[in-house]
Amino acid sequence: MHFMQSLQQAWTGNNSLVCVGLDPEPAKFPAHLKGRADAVFEFCSAIVDATADLVCTYKPQIAHFAALRAEDALERLIAHIHAKHPGVPVILDAKRGDIGSTAQHYVTEAFDRYGADAVTLNPYLGRDSVQPFLDRADKGVILLCHTSNPGAADLQDLDIGGKPLYQHVAQMIARDWNTHGNCALVTGATWPEQLAQVRSLVGDVPLLVPGIGAQGGDVEAVVRNGRTSAGAGLMISSSRAILYAGSGADFAQAARTATIALRDTINRYRQH
Numbered sequence: 488m489h490f491m492q493s494l495q496q497a498w499t500g501n502n503s504l505v506c507v508g509l510d511p512e513p514a515k516f517p518a519h520l521k522g523r524a525d526a527v528f529e530f531c532s533a534i535v536d537a538t539a540d541l542v543c544t545y546k547p548q549i550a551h552f553a554a555l556r557a558e559d560a561l562e563r564l565i566a567h568i569h570a571k572h573p574g575v576p577v578i579l580d581a582k583r584g585d586i587g588s589t590a591q592h593y594v595t596e597a598f599d600r601y602g603a604d605a606v607t608l609n610p611y612l613g614r615d616s617v618q619p620f621l622d623r624a625d626k627g628v629i630l631l632c633h634t635s636n637p638g639a640a641d642l643q644d645l646d647i648g649g650k651p652l653y654q655h656v657a658q659m660i661a662r663d664w665n666t667h668g669n670c671a672l673v674t675g676a677t678w679p680e681q682l683a684q685v686r687s688l689v690g691d692v693p694l695l696v697p698g699i700g701a702q703g704g705d706v707e708a709v710v711r712n713g714r715t716s717a718g719a720g721l722m723i724s725s726s727r728a729i730l731y732a733g734s735g736a737d738f739a740q741a742a743r744t745a746t747i748a749l750r751d752t753i754n755r756y757r758q759h
């Protein structure tokens with residue numbers, strides 16, 4: 488199924504705009520998993536199995552696996568999500584971006600090797616660097632627009648002809664690059680005014696919004712500023728605040744409780 492269809496169905500079926508980020512950090516794993524050869528897969532798959540009815544997407548961040556030489560665990564984790572929870576699409580957070588011939592290899596990596604349904608990309612090399620991804624019309628192409636980090640303003644807010652750069656990015660993607668309807672944008676929760684600007688410029692294009700939880704973004708501001716007229720259109724991502732909500736043997740149950748709390752907080756602000 489196409490990423491955008493899966494996302495729509497997960498939004499509705501699970502009544503959730505929550506994206507759980509899968510960022511394994513073995514130092515924070517519960518004691519009974521520490522030192523186990525398969526700890527990364529065991530930890531992440533337990534989180535997934537405890538939350539799959541509560542989320543609209545999962546977002547594994549590739550560096551967290553690659554730094555641990557755990558790419559095999561990432562492959563198995565995505566296969567596990569597809570096999571056990573086929574209604575929940577997977578975004579590979581890789582922030583790729585390169586010349587077209589190399590981009591083609593990143594396409595193969597994200598969609599054929601890892602089996603992701605969508606991938607995050609850096610748009611600053613321009614249209615040709617993204618085209619091989621756009622051509623995979625069944626896959627989601629999620630482009631950085633206004634990121635959540637403090638330094639996002641250094642370049643993304645620069646005035647270009649009377650308008651900040653990130654607004655040019657938002658408009659160009661929504662107007663020119665989204666011919667297959669498979670684009671989405673990353674807009675950080677820590678910049679709520681920019682989030683509102685992006686929503687006003689891109690219509691119903693979905694927004695992936697990291698930056699709540701550990702980074703301190705305000706959930707109410709995210710929902711009010713980023714929702715579509717139908718009260719959806721958002722994948723609100725949280726990693727550490729969910730993954731490490733508990734530190735004991737009941738870590739997956741603690742993650743479930745944290746996910747329910749986030750889903751319900753978001754849903755309170757969706758319609759009112």
Ligand SMILES: O=c1ccn([C@@H]2O[C@H](COP(=O)(O)O)[C@@H](O)[C@H]2O)c(=O)[nH]1
Pocket residue numbers: 508510548580633634635636673674675697698699700701702724725726727728
């Ligand atoms: O602008 C961005 C883009 C991506 N991220 C990624 O999201 C998660 C955030 O983790 P938390 O623990 O919820 O803070 C992480 O994988 C980042 O690489 C982002 O934070 N901001």
